Amino acid sequence: MIETHDVLTIGRISVDIYPNEIGVDLEDVTSFGKYLGGSPSNVAVAAARHGRRTAVITRTGEDPFGTYLHRELRKFKVDDRFVSSVPVWPTPVTFCAIKPPDDFPLYFYRTPTAPDLQIAADELDLDAIRGARIFWSTVTGLCQEPSRGAHIAAHEARPRAALTDGQFTVLDLDYRPMFWASEDEARVQVAKILPHVTVAIGNDKECAVAVGEGTPDEQADRLLAAGVEIAVVKLGPDGVMAATRTERVVSAPLPVETVNGLGAGDSFGGAFCHGLLSGWPLQQVLDYANAAGAIVASRLSCADAMPTPEEVKSLLAERGRQVPND
Template identity: 30%
Template sequence: MTTSGGETGRTAQVLTVGQLFLDLVYAQMPRPPQPGEEIWTADFGWGPGGVANAAIAAARLGARTAMCAAAGDDALSSLCRARLSDEAVDISGIRTLPGWALPVTASLGYDADRALVTGGTPAPVPVEEIVLDAPDAEVAALDLKVLSLPWARAASARGTRIFADIGWDGSERWDPADLDALDACHAFLPNEVEAMSYTKTDAPLQAARALAERVPLVVVTLGARGAVAVDSATGEEAAMAPVPVRARDATGAGDVFGAAFMVASLTQWPLRERLDFAGLVAAITVSRPGGASTAPGTSDLLPWLDAHPETDRGRFSFLRDPLAQVGRLPFVPTTENSHREHHNHQETRP
């Protein structure tokens, strides 16, 4: 298989799979609107949402990125396809479902939080079937609750590292059986409430250690307080301090953090630096209005750090050198990266 750049390897470096939406993001609202009232906000953005948040963020960071999802034959689906193509995301894995219209989500941000309203219906074809259209990739992001185990095990055997997250358990049963698909995954990225609830632990790091007994790499996100991570394959543990910013819109911040962490996993940076990189990219995103559609590109990172010297203080020197010298991230060649990580994955699964 040959990539568009002429390099022999996988079709994509990063693959995202899931539900696609069109997102309309209204941030910095003074309050929720009352019946009969119209509220204006200048902090507005729009773009492909859901699974597209991570795809766009990864592509802007220079990774060859593909997306696998369902779309309709309506005008909004066409609009999202065009926007994704403009972002250099490979959309060959998007399946058109005639007669179905893409759902639209409005994110209303006020009181340092947000409310979501979605119009439409979920895709009538399950993700487990859609993922069969997915191209080969080095790393892939999926929701654990809809992960297709046969596909995941086959992809893992080919060297794809699967990064899984999991949504809120509305039943609040936190059944450990929900995590059974972790056996096919390389990494798990829950938030602190999810991690502690599933493991019945009292602290994020304790939860990460418990989960690392089931999956090689665990990152527990702590919102504005940063993240903690445990890599059972290397023995590394790390805590990420937050990057201080004035948050204007947190819509899609988790998706952007996860995408940046996956992209960083294509380098040889140690765990702490991968976390810091993801934290930086997410922090820049939340400091801008418009949600994940404002995720930074590689060329944005050094100017942002130069404008915020109090944030750097040597913390991001690992990032400055490759960006200053070659203008891109120091990705490991595909074959070397896949072989190394697949070997580590196998060692944790005797």
């Protein structure tokens, strides 16, 4: 019998090297902490915090940092059976400076390639991918071969399920310009994936790369026209919107004192998965995910900072938002 994961993600993993000093330029930082990083891996951690059975498909280097990432995944109760090593390329590291409220420059050490971009189609466990209740990928995984082919094969293997079937394929639009030759190149690759996607999530810039410039409503409409069932458009200081063919809802922001905004989107993603799988109304899913993202923005790290359901519900109640039933 095939073991079914609630949430199975694919793509980037790294060691995040974050300064212990807040508000200091990176060249002046004197001490750092290390954490599990990489957006799809963080989403798996975030979903696990909400009690979901999660796993990640990725690759590391054959080095101590790779050993560390396996250990961290297991610590966070993320299944690491689909994490393999690459003998040639080292495990990536990512540095950032932390200068709240809105300056968090990232420096990716993963050129000319990284182990997680060496995921190949012929090594995928397609039964696990088909069986997962949620399969989550990002646009970054499409930027190079063989990862691009693996992502396309994985999406093609997924059943095309209706929203009522309780199975979802999510694409995080997560466009990172340093990984691409141009926006046009990224748009071509995203167009190949969108017909297989149930949910697409992105901010204004990411949606523009996927489907062109426009208002949030126009971008949501284009994503729906491409075959997506739920289009989630992040509105920056105005919160976040989710649209289906029959409803459109907005979750207003939940202001917090920002310490590090880098993990908020991944926390949002893991909580959004939990809400979808719980069968909550779309407004409640969005509010819950919005609150989870706000909590992580108020903390230093990413994976280690992912909130529990109790913390998310407490913030919702404190701000007068409806608290979903389990």
